Amino acid sequence: MNTPKELKYSKTHEWVRFTSDTECEVGLTDFAQDALGDLVFVNLPEEGAEAVKDETICDVESVKAVSDVYSPVSGTVCAVNEELLDSPELINNDPYGAWLFKLKDVSDAEDLLDAEAYEKVCEEEEH
Amino acid sequence: MTLKTPLYEEHVALKGRIVDFAGYFLPVQYPGGVIQEHMAVREKAGLFDVSHMGEVAFKGKDALKNLNYILTNDYTNLKIGRVRYGVMCYEDGGCVDDLIVYRMAEDEFFVVVNASNRMKDVAWMKEHITGEVEFKDVSDEYAQLALQGPLSGDILGQYTELPQKYYSFITTQILGKDVIVSQTGYTGEYGFEIYCKPEDAPFLWNEILKDERVIPCGLGARDTLRLEASMPLYGHEMDETVSPLETGLDFGVKMNKEFIGREGIAARKNRHRIGIKVTGRGIVREHCDVYLNGQKIGHTTSGTFLPYLKGAYAMALVDEAYEPGTVVEADVRGRKIEGVVTVLPFYKKEK
Numbered sequence: 521m522n523t524p525k526e527l528k529y530s531k532t533h534e535w536v537r538f539t540s541d542t543e544c545e546v547g548l549t550d551f552a553q554d555a556l557g558d559l560v561f562v563n564l565p566e567e568g569a570e571a572v573k574d575e576t577i578c579d580v581e582s583v584k585a586v587s588d589v590y591s592p593v594s595g596t597v598c599a600v601n602e603e604l605l606d607s608p609e610l611i612n613n614d615p616y617g618a619w620l621f622k623l624k625d626v627s628d629a630e631d632l633l634d635a636e637a638y639e640k641v642c643e644e645e646e647h
Numbered sequence: 648m649t650l651k652t653p654l655y656e657e658h659v660a661l662k663g664r665i666v667d668f669a670g671y672f673l674p675v676q677y678p679g680g681v682i683q684e685h686m687a688v689r690e691k692a693g694l695f696d697v698s699h700m701g702e703v704a705f706k707g708k709d710a711l712k713n714l715n716y717i718l719t720n721d722y723t724n725l726k727i728g729r730v731r732y733g734v735m736c737y738e739d740g741g742c743v744d745d746l747i748v749y750r751m752a753e754d755e756f757f758v759v760v761n762a763s764n765r766m767k768d769v770a771w772m773k774e775h776i777t778g779e780v781e782f783k784d785v786s787d788e789y790a791q792l793a794l795q796g797p798l799s800g801d802i803l804g805q806y807t808e809l810p811q812k813y814y815s816f817i818t819t820q821i822l823g824k825d826v827i828v829s830q831t832g833y834t835g836e837y838g839f840e841i842y843c844k845p846e847d848a849p850f851l852w853n854e855i856l857k858d859e860r861v862i863p864c865g866l867g868a869r870d871t872l873r874l875e876a877s878m879p880l881y882g883h884e885m886d887e888t889v890s891p892l893e894t895g896l897d898f899g900v901k902m903n904k905e906f907i908g909r910e911g912i913a914a915r916k917n918r919h920r921i922g923i924k925v926t927g928r929g930i931v932r933e934h935c936d937v938y939l940n941g942q943k944i945g946h947t948t949s950g951t952f953l954p955y956l957k958g959a960y961a962m963a964l965v966d967e968a969y970e971p972g973t974v975v976e977a978d979v980r981g982r983k984i985e986g987v988v989t990v991l992p993f994y995k996k997e998k
Contacts, residue, residue, distance in 0.1 A: 557676060557680055557681055557867070558680045558681050558682045558954075560930065560951075560952035560959075561928075561929060561930050561952065561959070563928075563929065581929075581930045581952070582681075583681045583682065583867060583871060583951055583952055583954070584675070584681070584867055584951075586930065586932070586980075605928075612680075
Protein backbone atom coordinates (compact mmCIF):
# COMPACT_ATOMS: atom_id res chain seq x y z
CA MET A 521 0.00 0.00 0.00
CA ASN A 522 1.24 3.43 -0.98
CA THR A 523 0.83 6.29 1.52
CA PRO A 524 2.82 9.40 0.49
CA LYS A 525 4.34 11.23 3.49
CA GLU A 526 3.61 14.72 2.16
CA LEU A 527 -0.18 14.24 2.20
CA LYS A 528 -2.75 14.38 4.98
CA TYR A 529 -5.50 11.79 5.43
CA SER A 530 -8.95 11.19 6.88
CA LYS A 531 -10.14 8.09 8.70
CA THR A 532 -12.67 7.66 5.87
CA HIS A 533 -9.85 7.15 3.34
CA GLU A 534 -9.63 10.48 1.58
CA TRP A 535 -6.29 12.18 1.04
CA VAL A 536 -5.70 15.95 1.22
CA ARG A 537 -2.95 17.85 -0.59
CA PHE A 538 -2.60 21.46 0.55
CA THR A 539 -1.63 23.77 -2.31
CA SER A 540 -1.72 26.84 -0.03
CA ASP A 541 -2.79 27.55 3.55
CA THR A 542 -6.44 27.72 2.55
CA GLU A 543 -6.64 25.56 -0.57
CA CYS A 544 -6.38 21.81 -1.10
CA GLU A 545 -7.02 18.91 -3.45
CA VAL A 546 -8.95 15.85 -2.25
CA GLY A 547 -8.81 12.31 -3.58
CA LEU A 548 -9.22 8.67 -2.58
CA THR A 549 -6.33 6.77 -1.04
CA ASP A 550 -4.61 3.73 -2.46
CA PHE A 551 -6.17 1.67 0.34
CA ALA A 552 -9.64 2.94 -0.66
CA GLN A 553 -9.27 2.28 -4.37
CA ASP A 554 -7.94 -1.19 -3.67
CA ALA A 555 -10.82 -1.98 -1.34
CA LEU A 556 -13.40 -0.64 -3.80
CA GLY A 557 -12.04 -2.49 -6.80
CA ASP A 558 -12.44 -1.33 -10.39
CA LEU A 559 -14.13 2.08 -10.37
CA VAL A 560 -16.65 2.59 -13.15
CA PHE A 561 -18.47 5.80 -12.28
CA VAL A 562 -17.74 9.01 -10.40
CA ASN A 563 -20.43 11.44 -9.32
CA LEU A 564 -18.59 14.72 -8.65
CA PRO A 565 -19.83 17.66 -6.54
CA GLU A 566 -20.94 20.94 -8.11
CA GLU A 567 -18.45 23.77 -8.28
CA GLY A 568 -19.38 26.29 -5.60
CA ALA A 569 -20.89 23.64 -3.32
CA GLU A 570 -20.23 23.88 0.41
CA ALA A 571 -18.10 21.05 1.74
CA VAL A 572 -18.65 20.19 5.39
CA LYS A 573 -16.11 18.10 7.25
CA ASP A 574 -17.21 14.45 7.65
CA GLU A 575 -20.30 14.89 5.49
CA THR A 576 -20.99 13.17 2.17
CA ILE A 577 -19.89 15.32 -0.73
CA CYS A 578 -20.05 12.95 -3.70
CA ASP A 579 -19.89 9.25 -4.52
CA VAL A 580 -17.91 6.77 -6.54
CA GLU A 581 -19.08 3.45 -7.90
CA SER A 582 -17.20 0.25 -8.49
CA VAL A 583 -18.55 -2.79 -10.29
CA LYS A 584 -19.58 -4.11 -6.90
CA ALA A 585 -20.99 -1.16 -4.98
CA VAL A 586 -21.52 2.55 -4.57
CA SER A 587 -19.47 4.34 -1.91
CA ASP A 588 -19.93 7.79 -0.43
CA VAL A 589 -16.99 10.16 -0.38
CA TYR A 590 -16.77 12.32 2.74
CA SER A 591 -15.22 15.73 2.80
CA PRO A 592 -12.14 15.49 5.04
CA VAL A 593 -12.25 19.24 5.79
CA SER A 594 -14.73 22.11 5.38
CA GLY A 595 -14.53 24.59 2.51
CA THR A 596 -15.99 25.54 -0.86
CA VAL A 597 -15.62 23.41 -3.99
CA CYS A 598 -13.66 25.51 -6.49
CA ALA A 599 -12.85 22.84 -9.09
CA VAL A 600 -13.78 19.27 -9.99
CA ASN A 601 -11.70 16.80 -11.97
CA GLU A 602 -13.89 16.30 -15.04
CA GLU A 603 -11.38 13.92 -16.56
CA LEU A 604 -12.66 11.31 -14.10
CA LEU A 605 -16.17 11.44 -15.58
CA ASP A 606 -15.00 9.54 -18.64
CA SER A 607 -12.05 7.77 -17.03
CA PRO A 608 -12.91 6.72 -13.48
CA GLU A 609 -10.20 4.03 -13.73
CA LEU A 610 -7.63 6.81 -13.23
CA ILE A 611 -8.45 6.55 -9.53
CA ASN A 612 -7.35 2.91 -9.58
CA ASN A 613 -4.31 3.55 -11.72
CA ASP A 614 -3.01 6.68 -9.98
CA PRO A 615 -4.94 7.37 -6.76
CA TYR A 616 -2.75 10.28 -5.66
CA GLY A 617 -2.77 11.92 -9.09
CA ALA A 618 -6.52 11.53 -9.62
CA TRP A 619 -7.87 14.28 -7.38
CA LEU A 620 -11.67 14.45 -7.20
CA PHE A 621 -12.22 18.09 -6.28
CA LYS A 622 -10.40 21.19 -5.03
CA LEU A 623 -11.51 23.24 -2.04
CA LYS A 624 -10.89 26.87 -1.11
CA ASP A 625 -11.46 28.68 2.21
CA VAL A 626 -10.49 25.46 3.96
CA SER A 627 -11.22 25.07 7.68
CA ASP A 628 -11.66 22.21 10.20
CA ALA A 629 -8.36 20.65 9.16
CA GLU A 630 -7.14 19.95 12.72
CA ASP A 631 -8.18 16.28 12.79
CA LEU A 632 -6.38 15.24 9.61
CA LEU A 633 -3.95 12.36 10.04
CA ASP A 634 -0.37 12.13 8.90
CA ALA A 635 0.72 9.16 6.79
CA GLU A 636 1.88 7.11 9.76
CA ALA A 637 -1.36 7.56 11.70
CA TYR A 638 -3.40 6.79 8.59
CA GLU A 639 -1.51 3.58 7.95
CA LYS A 640 -2.46 2.46 11.45
CA VAL A 641 -6.13 3.09 10.65
CA CYS A 642 -5.78 0.91 7.54
CA GLU A 643 -4.03 -1.85 9.45
CA GLU A 644 -6.82 -1.94 12.01
CA GLU A 645 -9.45 -2.16 9.28
CA GLU A 646 -7.70 -5.07 7.65
CA HIS A 647 -8.04 -7.14 10.84
CA MET B 648 -20.62 -21.24 10.31
CA THR B 649 -18.75 -20.41 7.14
CA LEU B 650 -17.20 -23.31 5.26
CA LYS B 651 -14.07 -23.48 3.18
CA THR B 652 -14.12 -25.05 -0.25
CA PRO B 653 -11.28 -27.48 -1.05
CA LEU B 654 -9.64 -24.60 -2.93
CA TYR B 655 -9.56 -22.13 -0.05
CA GLU B 656 -5.78 -22.30 0.38
CA GLU B 657 -5.35 -21.74 -3.36
CA HIS B 658 -7.49 -18.59 -3.22
CA VAL B 659 -5.47 -17.25 -0.30
CA ALA B 660 -2.18 -18.03 -2.06
CA LEU B 661 -3.43 -16.18 -5.15
CA LYS B 662 -4.33 -13.20 -2.94
CA GLY B 663 -8.03 -13.52 -3.64
CA ARG B 664 -10.23 -11.13 -1.68
CA ILE B 665 -12.21 -13.59 0.40
CA VAL B 666 -15.84 -13.01 1.32
CA ASP B 667 -18.55 -15.11 2.90
CA PHE B 668 -20.87 -16.16 0.09
CA ALA B 669 -23.75 -18.57 0.67
CA GLY B 670 -21.94 -19.92 3.72
CA TYR B 671 -18.60 -20.41 1.98
CA PHE B 672 -15.40 -18.41 2.03
CA LEU B 673 -14.87 -17.59 -1.64
CA PRO B 674 -12.88 -14.98 -3.57
CA VAL B 675 -14.89 -12.06 -4.91
CA GLN B 676 -11.87 -11.15 -7.04
CA TYR B 677 -8.11 -11.64 -7.39
CA PRO B 678 -5.68 -8.69 -7.51
CA GLY B 679 -6.20 -8.06 -11.25
CA GLY B 680 -9.79 -7.04 -10.55
CA VAL B 681 -13.27 -7.84 -11.80
CA ILE B 682 -12.93 -6.11 -15.18
CA GLN B 683 -9.76 -7.99 -16.11
CA GLU B 684 -11.31 -11.29 -15.04
CA HIS B 685 -14.51 -10.55 -16.94
CA MET B 686 -12.61 -9.70 -20.12
CA ALA B 687 -10.46 -12.82 -19.79
CA VAL B 688 -13.59 -14.96 -19.99
CA ARG B 689 -14.94 -13.06 -23.00
CA GLU B 690 -11.63 -13.09 -24.87
CA LYS B 691 -9.51 -15.99 -23.57
CA ALA B 692 -10.33 -18.12 -20.54
CA GLY B 693 -11.04 -17.87 -16.82
CA LEU B 694 -11.18 -20.49 -14.08
CA PHE B 695 -13.75 -20.30 -11.27
CA ASP B 696 -14.14 -22.25 -8.05
CA VAL B 697 -17.82 -23.14 -7.90
CA SER B 698 -17.45 -25.91 -5.33
CA HIS B 699 -20.09 -24.23 -3.19
CA MET B 700 -22.81 -25.39 -5.60
CA GLY B 701 -25.00 -28.19 -4.25
CA GLU B 702 -25.46 -31.58 -5.92
CA VAL B 703 -28.16 -34.13 -5.30
CA ALA B 704 -28.72 -37.57 -6.83
CA PHE B 705 -31.98 -39.25 -7.83
CA LYS B 706 -31.68 -42.95 -8.54
CA GLY B 707 -34.22 -45.69 -9.11
CA LYS B 708 -37.21 -46.80 -11.11
CA ASP B 709 -39.26 -43.72 -10.23
CA ALA B 710 -36.45 -41.13 -10.45
CA LEU B 711 -37.70 -39.68 -13.74
CA LYS B 712 -41.30 -39.58 -12.56
CA ASN B 713 -40.25 -37.66 -9.46
CA LEU B 714 -38.17 -35.09 -11.34
CA ASN B 715 -40.99 -34.50 -13.81
CA TYR B 716 -43.36 -33.87 -10.90
CA ILE B 717 -41.08 -31.78 -8.70
CA LEU B 718 -39.53 -29.70 -11.52
CA THR B 719 -41.08 -27.49 -14.18
CA ASN B 720 -39.24 -28.99 -17.13
CA ASP B 721 -39.87 -32.38 -18.76
CA TYR B 722 -36.96 -34.81 -18.58
CA THR B 723 -38.70 -37.73 -20.31
CA ASN B 724 -36.74 -37.37 -23.54
CA LEU B 725 -33.50 -36.19 -21.94
CA LYS B 726 -30.81 -38.47 -23.32
CA ILE B 727 -28.14 -40.06 -21.19
CA GLY B 728 -25.15 -37.73 -21.37
CA ARG B 729 -27.23 -34.60 -21.74
CA VAL B 730 -28.07 -31.77 -19.37
CA ARG B 731 -31.32 -29.79 -19.05
CA TYR B 732 -32.28 -26.69 -17.10
CA GLY B 733 -35.29 -26.58 -14.80
CA VAL B 734 -37.02 -24.75 -11.99
CA MET B 735 -38.49 -26.10 -8.77
CA CYS B 736 -41.67 -24.30 -7.74
CA TYR B 737 -43.93 -23.96 -4.74
CA GLU B 738 -47.64 -24.72 -5.20
CA ASP B 739 -48.31 -21.01 -5.73
CA GLY B 740 -45.84 -20.82 -8.63
CA GLY B 741 -43.06 -19.02 -6.76
CA CYS B 742 -39.57 -20.47 -7.22
CA VAL B 743 -37.85 -22.74 -4.70
CA ASP B 744 -34.73 -22.74 -6.87
CA ASP B 745 -33.45 -23.14 -10.40
CA LEU B 746 -31.12 -25.98 -11.27
CA ILE B 747 -29.66 -28.20 -13.97
CA VAL B 748 -30.26 -31.93 -14.36
CA TYR B 749 -27.72 -34.42 -15.73
CA ARG B 750 -28.98 -37.79 -16.95
CA MET B 751 -26.30 -40.24 -15.85
CA ALA B 752 -28.24 -43.39 -16.73
CA GLU B 753 -31.80 -44.39 -17.61
CA ASP B 754 -32.77 -44.29 -13.91
CA GLU B 755 -30.09 -42.01 -12.51
CA PHE B 756 -29.95 -38.22 -12.42
CA PHE B 757 -27.49 -35.72 -10.97
CA VAL B 758 -29.00 -32.35 -10.08
CA VAL B 759 -26.99 -29.18 -9.45
CA VAL B 760 -28.59 -26.53 -7.23
CA ASN B 761 -27.66 -23.10 -5.87
CA ALA B 762 -25.44 -23.19 -2.79
CA SER B 763 -27.60 -20.79 -0.82
CA ASN B 764 -30.69 -22.93 -1.45
CA ARG B 765 -29.17 -26.35 -0.88
CA MET B 766 -30.75 -27.13 2.50
CA LYS B 767 -34.14 -25.73 1.49
CA ASP B 768 -34.04 -27.67 -1.79
CA VAL B 769 -33.07 -30.94 -0.16
CA ALA B 770 -35.88 -30.58 2.40
CA TRP B 771 -38.40 -29.76 -0.36
CA MET B 772 -37.31 -32.67 -2.52
CA LYS B 773 -37.41 -35.12 0.41
CA GLU B 774 -40.87 -33.93 1.31
CA HIS B 775 -42.21 -34.53 -2.20
CA ILE B 776 -40.54 -37.67 -3.48
CA THR B 777 -42.70 -40.74 -3.84
CA GLY B 778 -42.28 -44.31 -5.00
CA GLU B 779 -39.10 -46.19 -5.70
CA VAL B 780 -36.32 -43.62 -5.67
CA GLU B 781 -33.11 -43.24 -3.78
CA PHE B 782 -32.47 -39.58 -3.03
CA LYS B 783 -29.22 -38.25 -1.62
CA ASP B 784 -27.49 -34.92 -1.05
CA VAL B 785 -24.04 -35.61 -2.50
CA SER B 786 -22.74 -32.01 -2.34
CA ASP B 787 -19.88 -32.90 -0.05
CA GLU B 788 -18.63 -35.57 -2.43
CA TYR B 789 -17.95 -33.08 -5.23
CA ALA B 790 -15.87 -30.01 -5.88
CA GLN B 791 -16.62 -28.04 -9.03
CA LEU B 792 -14.46 -25.90 -11.30
CA ALA B 793 -15.75 -23.82 -14.19
CA LEU B 794 -13.39 -23.14 -17.07
CA GLN B 795 -15.03 -20.54 -19.28
CA GLY B 796 -14.02 -18.61 -22.35
CA PRO B 797 -13.34 -19.08 -26.06
CA LEU B 798 -10.02 -20.84 -25.39
CA SER B 799 -11.39 -23.16 -22.70
CA GLY B 800 -11.77 -26.05 -25.15
CA ASP B 801 -8.17 -25.76 -26.36
CA ILE B 802 -6.97 -25.67 -22.76
CA LEU B 803 -9.06 -28.50 -21.34
CA GLY B 804 -8.65 -30.52 -24.53
CA GLN B 805 -4.98 -30.99 -23.67
CA TYR B 806 -6.03 -33.31 -20.85
CA THR B 807 -9.18 -35.06 -21.97
CA GLU B 808 -11.73 -35.51 -24.69
CA LEU B 809 -14.53 -32.99 -24.40
CA PRO B 810 -18.31 -33.08 -24.51
CA GLN B 811 -18.97 -31.76 -28.01
CA LYS B 812 -22.44 -30.32 -27.64
CA TYR B 813 -23.73 -27.49 -25.48
CA TYR B 814 -25.47 -28.99 -22.44
CA SER B 815 -23.87 -32.42 -22.82
CA PHE B 816 -21.37 -34.15 -20.53
CA ILE B 817 -18.96 -37.04 -20.32
CA THR B 818 -17.42 -38.92 -17.42
CA THR B 819 -13.69 -39.10 -17.98
CA GLN B 820 -10.30 -38.60 -16.34
CA ILE B 821 -7.98 -35.63 -16.21
CA LEU B 822 -4.42 -36.64 -15.35
CA GLY B 823 -5.72 -39.76 -13.65
CA LYS B 824 -8.46 -38.02 -11.66
CA ASP B 825 -12.08 -39.06 -12.17
CA VAL B 826 -14.21 -36.17 -13.37
CA ILE B 827 -17.52 -35.29 -14.95
CA VAL B 828 -17.01 -32.63 -17.64
CA SER B 829 -20.02 -30.81 -19.03
CA GLN B 830 -20.25 -28.10 -21.64
CA THR B 831 -22.21 -25.78 -19.40
CA GLY B 832 -21.63 -22.56 -17.52
CA TYR B 833 -22.98 -19.32 -16.20
CA THR B 834 -21.10 -16.75 -18.25
CA GLY B 835 -22.77 -16.75 -21.66
CA GLU B 836 -19.48 -17.96 -23.09
CA TYR B 837 -18.25 -21.27 -24.49
CA GLY B 838 -16.96 -23.27 -21.55
CA PHE B 839 -16.95 -26.29 -19.30
CA GLU B 840 -17.79 -27.28 -15.77
CA ILE B 841 -15.70 -29.97 -14.14
CA TYR B 842 -16.95 -32.01 -11.19
CA CYS B 843 -14.26 -33.84 -9.24
CA LYS B 844 -13.53 -35.31 -5.83
CA PRO B 845 -12.80 -32.56 -3.28
CA GLU B 846 -9.32 -33.92 -2.62
CA ASP B 847 -8.44 -33.71 -6.34
CA ALA B 848 -9.62 -30.12 -6.74
CA PRO B 849 -6.39 -28.29 -5.78
CA PHE B 850 -4.33 -30.46 -8.13
CA LEU B 851 -6.69 -29.89 -11.09
CA TRP B 852 -7.02 -26.17 -10.29
CA ASN B 853 -3.26 -25.64 -10.24
CA GLU B 854 -2.71 -27.81 -13.30
CA ILE B 855 -5.19 -25.82 -15.40
CA LEU B 856 -3.74 -22.50 -14.16
CA LYS B 857 -0.28 -23.53 -15.43
CA ASP B 858 -1.64 -22.63 -18.85
CA GLU B 859 -0.80 -18.97 -19.35
CA ARG B 860 -3.96 -18.36 -21.33
CA VAL B 861 -6.20 -18.79 -18.28
CA ILE B 862 -6.54 -16.64 -15.14
CA PRO B 863 -8.44 -17.35 -11.93
CA CYS B 864 -11.75 -15.48 -11.61
CA GLY B 865 -13.91 -14.70 -8.60
CA LEU B 866 -17.55 -14.22 -7.75
CA GLY B 867 -17.53 -10.61 -8.91
CA ALA B 868 -16.79 -11.55 -12.51
CA ARG B 869 -19.16 -14.51 -12.27
CA ASP B 870 -21.94 -12.05 -11.50
CA THR B 871 -21.05 -9.46 -14.16
CA LEU B 872 -20.68 -12.20 -16.78
CA ARG B 873 -24.04 -13.79 -16.03
CA LEU B 874 -25.67 -10.37 -15.97
CA GLU B 875 -24.12 -9.40 -19.30
CA ALA B 876 -25.45 -12.69 -20.70
CA SER B 877 -28.76 -11.84 -18.96
CA MET B 878 -28.98 -15.14 -17.12
CA PRO B 879 -31.34 -14.99 -14.14
CA LEU B 880 -29.93 -15.45 -10.65
CA TYR B 881 -31.98 -16.88 -7.81
CA GLY B 882 -32.61 -14.20 -5.20
CA HIS B 883 -32.52 -11.51 -7.87
CA GLU B 884 -34.53 -12.27 -11.03
CA MET B 885 -36.55 -14.96 -9.25
CA ASP B 886 -37.43 -16.01 -5.75
CA GLU B 887 -40.39 -17.41 -3.84
CA THR B 888 -42.52 -14.43 -4.95
CA VAL B 889 -41.73 -14.68 -8.68
CA SER B 890 -42.85 -17.40 -11.07
CA PRO B 891 -40.48 -18.80 -13.69
CA LEU B 892 -42.71 -17.47 -16.48
CA GLU B 893 -42.59 -13.98 -15.04
CA THR B 894 -38.81 -14.01 -15.19
CA GLY B 895 -38.84 -15.28 -18.76
CA LEU B 896 -37.96 -18.94 -18.28
CA ASP B 897 -40.74 -20.21 -20.54
CA PHE B 898 -38.34 -22.62 -22.27
CA GLY B 899 -37.90 -24.46 -18.98
CA VAL B 900 -41.57 -24.69 -18.00
CA LYS B 901 -43.75 -27.33 -19.61
CA MET B 902 -47.35 -26.44 -18.81
CA ASN B 903 -48.65 -29.53 -20.65
CA LYS B 904 -47.62 -31.93 -17.85
CA GLU B 905 -48.48 -32.26 -14.16
CA PHE B 906 -46.00 -30.65 -11.77
CA ILE B 907 -45.94 -28.84 -8.46
CA GLY B 908 -46.76 -25.19 -9.08
CA ARG B 909 -48.44 -25.55 -12.47
CA GLU B 910 -51.81 -24.21 -11.32
CA GLY B 911 -50.06 -21.49 -9.31
CA ILE B 912 -48.07 -20.35 -12.32
CA ALA B 913 -51.15 -20.38 -14.56
CA ALA B 914 -53.20 -18.36 -12.07
CA ARG B 915 -50.74 -15.49 -11.86
CA LYS B 916 -51.09 -12.11 -13.47
CA ASN B 917 -47.79 -12.20 -15.19
CA ARG B 918 -45.07 -9.65 -14.82
CA HIS B 919 -42.16 -9.53 -17.27
CA ARG B 920 -38.41 -9.40 -17.07
CA ILE B 921 -36.96 -6.65 -19.24
CA GLY B 922 -33.48 -5.38 -19.97
CA ILE B 923 -32.59 -1.72 -19.52
CA LYS B 924 -29.61 0.03 -21.00
CA VAL B 925 -28.80 3.00 -18.82
CA THR B 926 -28.53 6.12 -20.97
CA GLY B 927 -28.31 8.68 -18.16
CA ARG B 928 -25.28 9.20 -15.96
CA GLY B 929 -24.87 6.60 -13.26
CA ILE B 930 -25.08 2.95 -12.33
CA VAL B 931 -28.45 1.32 -11.70
CA ARG B 932 -28.27 -1.62 -9.31
CA GLU B 933 -30.89 -3.97 -7.85
CA HIS B 934 -33.95 -2.75 -5.90
CA CYS B 935 -34.42 0.52 -7.80
CA ASP B 936 -38.00 1.45 -8.68
CA VAL B 937 -38.60 1.78 -12.42
CA TYR B 938 -40.91 4.46 -13.85
CA LEU B 939 -42.59 5.05 -17.19
CA ASN B 940 -43.99 8.56 -17.67
CA GLY B 941 -43.88 9.07 -13.92
CA GLN B 942 -45.81 5.86 -13.13
CA LYS B 943 -44.06 3.09 -11.26
CA ILE B 944 -43.99 -0.06 -13.40
CA GLY B 945 -41.69 -2.32 -11.39
CA HIS B 946 -38.21 -2.60 -9.94
CA THR B 947 -34.71 -3.62 -10.97
CA THR B 948 -33.49 -7.08 -9.97
CA SER B 949 -29.80 -6.79 -10.93
CA GLY B 950 -27.64 -4.12 -12.46
CA THR B 951 -24.15 -2.76 -12.68
CA PHE B 952 -21.50 -1.64 -15.15
CA LEU B 953 -20.89 -4.40 -17.71
CA PRO B 954 -17.24 -4.56 -18.71
CA TYR B 955 -17.48 -6.09 -22.20
CA LEU B 956 -20.38 -3.89 -23.30
CA LYS B 957 -18.75 -0.98 -21.49
CA GLY B 958 -21.92 0.47 -20.10
CA ALA B 959 -24.41 0.36 -17.26
CA TYR B 960 -27.24 -2.15 -17.67
CA ALA B 961 -29.97 -3.52 -15.44
CA MET B 962 -32.67 -6.16 -15.54
CA ALA B 963 -36.09 -5.34 -14.12
CA LEU B 964 -39.34 -7.05 -13.27
CA VAL B 965 -42.20 -4.91 -14.60
CA ASP B 966 -45.94 -5.07 -15.19
CA GLU B 967 -45.94 -5.35 -18.98
CA ALA B 968 -43.70 -6.54 -21.80
CA TYR B 969 -42.53 -3.09 -22.86
CA GLU B 970 -41.15 -2.75 -26.37
CA PRO B 971 -37.43 -2.23 -26.91
CA GLY B 972 -36.80 1.49 -27.25
CA THR B 973 -39.27 2.47 -24.51
CA VAL B 974 -37.68 5.16 -22.37
CA VAL B 975 -37.90 4.53 -18.62
CA GLU B 976 -36.37 5.97 -15.47
CA ALA B 977 -34.84 4.26 -12.46
CA ASP B 978 -34.82 5.83 -9.02
CA VAL B 979 -31.27 5.57 -7.75
CA ARG B 980 -31.10 6.89 -4.20
CA GLY B 981 -33.58 9.64 -4.99
CA ARG B 982 -32.10 10.54 -8.36
CA LYS B 983 -33.94 9.58 -11.57
CA ILE B 984 -31.64 8.02 -14.15
CA GLU B 985 -32.86 7.48 -17.70
CA GLY B 986 -32.64 4.17 -19.51
CA VAL B 987 -34.07 2.47 -22.55
CA VAL B 988 -35.71 -0.96 -22.73
CA THR B 989 -33.33 -3.28 -24.57
CA VAL B 990 -33.65 -6.78 -26.00
CA LEU B 991 -32.34 -9.59 -23.77
CA PRO B 992 -29.74 -10.99 -23.67
CA PHE B 993 -27.53 -7.89 -23.55
CA TYR B 994 -24.64 -10.04 -24.78
CA LYS B 995 -24.73 -13.13 -26.96
CA LYS B 996 -21.57 -14.88 -28.04
CA GLU B 997 -20.87 -15.23 -31.72
CA LYS B 998 -21.46 -18.73 -33.02
